[in-house]
Amino acid sequence: MKIGLYFGSFNPIHIGHLIIANTLYDRTDLDEVWFVVSPQNPFKKRQSLVHEFDRLRMVELAIEDHFHFRASDVEFRMPKPSYTIDTLTYLSEQHPQHQFVLFLGSDNLKHFKKWKNYEAILEHYEILVYPRPGDPVSFEHPKVRTIEAPLLDISATFIRKSIQEGHSVKYLLPEKVEEYILAKKLYQ
Numbered sequence: 001m002k003i004g005l006y007f008g009s010f011n012p013i014h015i016g017h018l019i020i021a022n023t024l025y026d027r028t029d030l031d032e033v034w035f036v037v038s039p040q041n042p043f044k045k046r047q048s049l050v051h052e053f054d055r056l057r058m059v060e061l062a063i064e065d066h067f068h069f070r071a072s073d074v075e076f077r078m079p080k081p082s083y084t085i086d087t088l089t090y091l092s093e094q095h096p097q098h099q100f101v102l103f104l105g106s107d108n109l110k111h112f113k114k115w116k117n118y119e120a121i122l123e124h125y126e127i128l129v130y131p132r133p134g135d136p137v138s139f140e141h142p143k144v145r146t147i148e149a150p151l152l153d154i155s156a157t158f159i160r161k162s163i164q165e166g167h168s169v170k171y172l173l174p175e176k177v178e179e180y181i182l183a184k185k186l187y188q
Protein backbone atom coordinates (compact mmCIF):
# COMPACT_ATOMS: atom_id res chain seq x y z
CA MET A 1 0.00 0.00 0.00
CA LYS A 2 1.00 3.62 -0.49
CA ILE A 3 0.89 5.44 2.84
CA GLY A 4 1.02 9.21 3.38
CA LEU A 5 2.77 10.08 6.64
CA TYR A 6 1.58 13.21 8.37
CA PHE A 7 4.06 14.04 11.13
CA GLY A 8 3.20 16.61 13.75
CA SER A 9 3.13 17.64 17.37
CA PHE A 10 -0.69 17.80 17.12
CA ASN A 11 -0.86 19.93 20.26
CA PRO A 12 -3.81 19.73 19.65
CA ILE A 13 -5.00 18.38 16.28
CA HIS A 14 -7.37 20.84 14.58
CA ILE A 15 -9.49 21.16 11.45
CA GLY A 16 -6.51 22.62 9.53
CA HIS A 17 -4.71 19.28 9.87
CA LEU A 18 -7.84 17.29 8.98
CA ILE A 19 -8.68 19.32 5.88
CA ILE A 20 -5.09 19.08 4.65
CA ALA A 21 -4.94 15.31 5.26
CA ASN A 22 -8.25 14.73 3.49
CA THR A 23 -7.27 16.95 0.55
CA LEU A 24 -3.96 15.12 0.06
CA TYR A 25 -5.65 11.73 0.43
CA ASP A 26 -8.37 12.67 -2.04
CA ARG A 27 -6.10 14.21 -4.69
CA THR A 28 -3.41 11.51 -4.82
CA ASP A 29 -3.25 7.74 -5.11
CA LEU A 30 -2.61 7.17 -1.39
CA ASP A 31 -4.30 4.17 0.22
CA GLU A 32 -4.02 5.49 3.77
CA VAL A 33 -2.83 8.45 5.82
CA TRP A 34 -1.01 7.83 9.09
CA PHE A 35 -0.86 10.67 11.60
CA VAL A 36 2.48 10.24 13.38
CA VAL A 37 2.40 12.02 16.74
CA SER A 38 5.87 13.39 17.54
CA PRO A 39 6.66 13.53 21.26
CA GLN A 40 9.26 16.23 20.68
CA ASN A 41 9.93 18.28 17.53
CA PRO A 42 13.72 18.98 17.48
CA PHE A 43 13.04 22.66 16.68
CA LYS A 44 10.27 23.38 19.20
CA LYS A 45 10.33 24.22 22.91
CA ARG A 46 8.49 21.83 25.23
CA GLN A 47 6.54 24.78 26.58
CA SER A 48 2.76 24.15 26.68
CA LEU A 49 3.20 20.70 25.11
CA VAL A 50 0.64 18.39 26.70
CA HIS A 51 1.49 14.74 27.33
CA GLU A 52 2.02 12.70 24.16
CA PHE A 53 -0.68 10.21 25.19
CA ASP A 54 -3.24 13.04 25.33
CA ARG A 55 -2.14 14.26 21.90
CA LEU A 56 -2.40 10.74 20.49
CA ARG A 57 -5.87 10.27 22.02
CA MET A 58 -7.06 13.55 20.49
CA VAL A 59 -5.80 12.42 17.07
CA GLU A 60 -7.62 9.10 17.48
CA LEU A 61 -10.84 10.90 18.39
CA ALA A 62 -10.47 13.31 15.46
CA ILE A 63 -10.03 10.62 12.80
CA GLU A 64 -12.23 7.82 14.07
CA ASP A 65 -14.87 8.38 11.39
CA HIS A 66 -12.35 8.27 8.50
CA PHE A 67 -11.84 4.72 7.34
CA HIS A 68 -8.42 5.38 5.73
CA PHE A 69 -6.81 7.46 8.48
CA ARG A 70 -4.72 5.93 11.30
CA ALA A 71 -2.90 7.32 14.34
CA SER A 72 0.67 6.20 14.99
CA ASP A 73 2.60 6.27 18.26
CA VAL A 74 5.77 4.83 16.71
CA GLU A 75 7.90 7.81 17.80
CA PHE A 76 6.93 7.29 21.48
CA ARG A 77 9.32 4.33 21.54
CA MET A 78 12.16 6.06 19.69
CA PRO A 79 14.92 8.39 20.96
CA LYS A 80 13.90 12.03 21.49
CA PRO A 81 13.79 14.55 19.93
CA SER A 82 11.95 13.00 17.01
CA TYR A 83 14.01 13.03 13.82
CA THR A 84 11.90 12.26 10.79
CA ILE A 85 14.58 10.36 8.83
CA ASP A 86 14.97 7.91 11.74
CA THR A 87 11.23 7.27 11.87
CA LEU A 88 10.96 6.90 8.09
CA THR A 89 13.83 4.40 8.11
CA TYR A 90 12.31 2.44 10.98
CA LEU A 91 8.85 2.34 9.38
CA SER A 92 10.29 1.27 6.01
CA GLU A 93 12.15 -1.59 7.74
CA GLN A 94 9.08 -2.65 9.73
CA HIS A 95 6.72 -2.50 6.75
CA PRO A 96 8.71 -3.40 3.61
CA GLN A 97 5.42 -4.06 1.79
CA HIS A 98 4.39 -0.37 2.05
CA GLN A 99 5.61 2.66 0.16
CA PHE A 100 5.82 5.72 2.41
CA VAL A 101 5.29 9.29 1.24
CA LEU A 102 6.00 12.30 3.44
CA PHE A 103 3.58 15.22 3.88
CA LEU A 104 5.29 18.54 4.45
CA GLY A 105 3.75 21.96 5.07
CA SER A 106 5.31 24.92 3.27
CA ASP A 107 6.24 26.33 6.73
CA ASN A 108 8.36 23.24 7.43
CA LEU A 109 9.75 23.18 3.90
CA LYS A 110 11.33 26.59 4.55
CA HIS A 111 13.64 25.02 7.16
CA PHE A 112 13.90 21.60 5.54
CA LYS A 113 17.62 21.91 4.73
CA LYS A 114 18.27 22.09 8.50
CA TRP A 115 16.61 18.73 9.14
CA LYS A 116 18.74 15.74 10.05
CA ASN A 117 19.88 13.98 6.85
CA TYR A 118 17.41 15.83 4.65
CA GLU A 119 19.29 14.61 1.58
CA ALA A 120 18.49 11.01 2.56
CA ILE A 121 14.81 11.90 2.93
CA LEU A 122 14.81 13.41 -0.57
CA GLU A 123 16.70 10.48 -2.00
CA HIS A 124 14.39 7.77 -0.68
CA TYR A 125 10.94 9.34 -0.27
CA GLU A 126 8.46 11.29 -2.32
CA ILE A 127 7.32 14.49 -0.59
CA LEU A 128 3.86 16.00 -0.94
CA VAL A 129 3.88 19.67 -0.03
CA TYR A 130 0.78 21.64 0.90
CA PRO A 131 0.68 25.42 1.22
CA ARG A 132 0.40 27.22 4.54
CA PRO A 133 -0.54 30.93 4.72
CA GLY A 134 2.52 33.16 4.85
CA ASP A 135 4.93 30.57 3.43
CA PRO A 136 4.88 30.31 -0.36
CA VAL A 137 6.38 27.06 -1.67
CA SER A 138 9.94 27.84 -2.75
CA PHE A 139 11.62 24.45 -3.10
CA GLU A 140 12.04 22.68 -6.39
CA HIS A 141 13.10 19.05 -6.57
CA PRO A 142 11.95 16.10 -8.70
CA LYS A 143 10.78 14.22 -5.56
CA VAL A 144 8.77 17.18 -4.22
CA ARG A 145 5.22 17.75 -5.48
CA THR A 146 2.93 20.55 -4.38
CA ILE A 147 -0.74 19.70 -3.94
CA GLU A 148 -3.35 22.41 -4.23
CA ALA A 149 -5.15 22.64 -0.90
CA PRO A 150 -7.21 25.27 0.93
CA LEU A 151 -5.20 27.90 2.78
CA LEU A 152 -6.38 27.83 6.37
CA ASP A 153 -4.97 30.28 8.83
CA ILE A 154 -5.60 28.06 11.88
CA SER A 155 -2.87 26.97 14.26
CA ALA A 156 -2.57 24.97 17.45
CA THR A 157 -0.88 28.04 18.98
CA PHE A 158 -4.01 30.13 18.39
CA ILE A 159 -6.21 27.38 19.83
CA ARG A 160 -4.07 26.98 22.98
CA LYS A 161 -4.03 30.75 23.51
CA SER A 162 -7.80 31.00 23.02
CA ILE A 163 -8.44 28.28 25.61
CA GLN A 164 -6.06 29.89 28.06
CA GLU A 165 -7.87 33.21 27.66
CA GLY A 166 -11.26 31.52 28.14
CA HIS A 167 -12.43 31.95 24.53
CA SER A 168 -14.46 29.44 22.58
CA VAL A 169 -12.69 27.09 20.16
CA LYS A 170 -15.91 25.63 18.79
CA TYR A 171 -15.57 24.58 15.10
CA LEU A 172 -11.77 24.93 15.19
CA LEU A 173 -11.53 21.35 16.44
CA PRO A 174 -13.72 18.28 16.07
CA GLU A 175 -16.36 18.30 18.84
CA LYS A 176 -14.95 15.16 20.49
CA VAL A 177 -11.49 16.75 20.73
CA GLU A 178 -12.95 19.90 22.25
CA GLU A 179 -14.85 17.78 24.81
CA TYR A 180 -11.65 15.87 25.67
CA ILE A 181 -9.71 19.12 26.20
CA LEU A 182 -12.45 20.51 28.45
CA ALA A 183 -12.85 17.28 30.43
CA LYS A 184 -9.11 16.97 31.07
CA LYS A 185 -8.66 20.73 31.53
CA LEU A 186 -5.82 20.84 28.98
CA TYR A 187 -4.16 24.14 28.01
CA GLN A 188 -5.77 26.11 30.82
Ligand SMILES: Nc1ncnc2c1ncn2[C@@H]1O[C@H](COP(=O)(O)OP(=O)(O)OP(=O)(O)O)[C@@H](O)[C@H]1O
Pocket (backbone or CB within 6 Å): 007, 008, 009, 010, 011, 016, 017, 020, 104, 105, 106, 107, 108, 130, 131, 132, 133, 151, 152, 153, 154, 155, 156, 157, 158
Ligand atom coordinates in the same frame (compact mmCIF):
# COMPACT_ATOMS: atom_id res chain seq x y z
N1 LIG B 1 -3.80 25.49 9.15
C1 LIG B 1 -2.84 24.74 8.60
N2 LIG B 1 -2.67 24.74 7.28
C2 LIG B 1 -1.69 23.99 6.71
N3 LIG B 1 -0.83 23.24 7.40
C3 LIG B 1 -0.94 23.20 8.73
C4 LIG B 1 -1.95 23.95 9.39
N4 LIG B 1 -1.81 23.73 10.72
C5 LIG B 1 -0.78 22.88 10.86
N5 LIG B 1 -0.25 22.56 9.68
C6 LIG B 1 0.87 21.66 9.39
O1 LIG B 1 0.70 20.46 10.09
C7 LIG B 1 1.94 20.00 10.62
C8 LIG B 1 1.75 19.59 12.03
O2 LIG B 1 1.18 20.69 12.65
P1 LIG B 1 1.51 21.15 14.13
O3 LIG B 1 1.16 20.02 15.02
O4 LIG B 1 2.83 21.78 14.23
O5 LIG B 1 0.35 22.25 14.23
P2 LIG B 1 0.47 23.80 14.31
O6 LIG B 1 -0.92 24.30 14.24
O7 LIG B 1 1.46 24.33 13.31
O8 LIG B 1 1.07 23.93 15.77
P3 LIG B 1 1.74 25.13 16.57
O9 LIG B 1 0.86 26.33 16.35
O10 LIG B 1 1.77 24.62 17.95
O11 LIG B 1 3.12 25.32 15.96
C9 LIG B 1 2.92 21.15 10.52
O12 LIG B 1 4.03 20.69 9.84
C10 LIG B 1 2.21 22.23 9.76
O13 LIG B 1 2.89 22.46 8.56
Ligand SMILES: O=C(O)c1ccc[n+]([C@@H]2O[C@H](COP(=O)([O-])O)[C@@H](O)[C@H]2O)c1
Pocket (backbone or CB within 6 Å): 007, 008, 009, 010, 038, 040, 041, 042, 043, 044, 082, 083, 084, 085, 108, 114, 115, 116
Ligand atom coordinates in the same frame (compact mmCIF):
# COMPACT_ATOMS: atom_id res chain seq x y z
O1 LIG C 1 14.09 15.44 11.42
C1 LIG C 1 14.28 16.63 11.70
O2 LIG C 1 15.41 17.14 11.73
C2 LIG C 1 13.08 17.50 12.02
C3 LIG C 1 13.20 18.87 12.25
C4 LIG C 1 12.04 19.61 12.52
C5 LIG C 1 10.80 18.98 12.56
N1 LIG C 1 10.73 17.65 12.34
C6 LIG C 1 9.43 16.97 12.43
O3 LIG C 1 8.45 17.64 11.69
C7 LIG C 1 7.17 17.37 12.23
C8 LIG C 1 6.35 18.61 12.28
O4 LIG C 1 6.46 19.17 13.52
P1 LIG C 1 5.39 20.19 14.12
O5 LIG C 1 5.84 20.38 15.53
O6 LIG C 1 5.53 21.41 13.26
O7 LIG C 1 4.08 19.55 14.01
C9 LIG C 1 7.43 16.67 13.56
O8 LIG C 1 7.22 15.30 13.38
C10 LIG C 1 8.89 16.94 13.83
O9 LIG C 1 9.53 15.91 14.59
C11 LIG C 1 11.82 16.92 12.08
